[in-house]
Amino acid sequence: MIYFEKRLLEYDAAPRELITRDKQQLVVDNFSRWRIVDPLKFYQSVTTINGAQSRLDDIIYSNLRENIGHSSLNDVVSGDRAALMERVTSDSNLKAEAYGVEVVDVRIKRADLPAKNEQNVFNRMRTERERQAKKFRAEGEEEARRIRSQAEKESQILLAEAAREAQVLRGQAEAAATTIFAAAYNRDPEFYRFMRTLEAYRKTIANRTTLVLDPDAEFFQLLQSSK
Template identity: 50%
Template sequence: MKRSGILLILLFVVLFVASQVFFTVRQTQYAIVLQLGKPVGSTLEPGLHYKKPLIQTVEFFDKRIQDYDMQPTEVLTSDKKNLVVDNYFKWRITNPLQFYRTVRTIQGARARLEDVVYSELREALGRHTLTEIVAKERGAIMEQITDEASELVARYGVELLDVRIKRTELPPQNEQAIFNRMRAERERQAKQYRSEGREEAAKIRSSAERDRSVIIAEAKRQADEIRGEGEAEAVKIYAGALEQGPEFFAFQRSLEAYRKSFGNNTRLLLTPENEFLHYFK
């Protein structure tokens, strides 16, 4: 029994010493060995490693991509518009030794990165107008900020992968003024469109009236021509009939005159020798 207790104590001591000497680096980690607070050796790859107990410690760093959501900040655009920008950036550690020497911890790295990104963001957005930032050149501006900030943070042993704007807003004190200006601009455009519409309608009506007058005049001209041709043809027919039977033609014309002259309550005072009564004899 006493011997078993001694074995357990020895086993505990061995395990404790082994935990102080051996350590494991995971696939998602970097590790560096510190001796009295100073890095020794190079960055350790994933696997089982050892260190000197008591005088050496191990510092682990996450090698995966990390993102950081910055606090919304207010920037001034080139057209003197205040803009509240809510953005984030993605980064990762690439050189653990340099990272430890310069910023030490993740929190320290975030603080440095936030300062650099905010400075580049303010400078880049200050060279563009509100419309370019919000709609036209947003992607290109973000790529430019990412490239410039990445060069500045490389000395910290990190890589800046992406900077993006999640949301852009106007400061509360400027929103109402901007909305009023937008409303006035839309009303001005609406008035312009209505005026242009009335002008175009007047042109269409004028053109239609002109076409109508031309069509009516042309129709009257054609009607007069047809009527003239018909009358000429009638005269021609009458003339032909007169040549073929002048006596009959005279008799027919006389009958028509009698029909028109002798109506109800018609009185004529004529002598018997009057030529008008020729066919009554």
């Protein structure tokens, strides 16, 4: 009588170099979990656990190579690894059924760049980051220039509108003053002339101002007439 394991078994494969869709070499270290589901088929096809693991090694490696070959480096190392391993597990399980085996799970323990490629990849990544940074700086400077130009344009418009409004207000004030002066003149011309003369004195004669004029000058006519 021959007994077979019912427990979940593990197989840790040796690391292998695989190539991604973007032609990057990766050293992939993977393991799988599997179990015997059909003892008769298992015995007739592979006989022993070692025989099964040898077949699984070929099956899983083939599916890893195919799926990683259709994936980018970013997908393998970070982005879409979970979906990638689900496909590898499903594809491997379909082929393993012929040996009375179920592949439960395939996982990547490590996916590293070969030592000879690490520096080249790092340099490419740094160059790409620098290119993107330069692009973002240029876009930022262009946006800053656009904002400054727009602000200056709006400032000039506001200043022009303010100057125009001030001119209108001055015109209105001068017109109102002229109207008031005209009304005052029409009401009492002598008093109007008197007030205008006083205003002229106020503007002309400041503190400590000395004027040398003819006593008969018309400018002092009001003062002379008040004597």
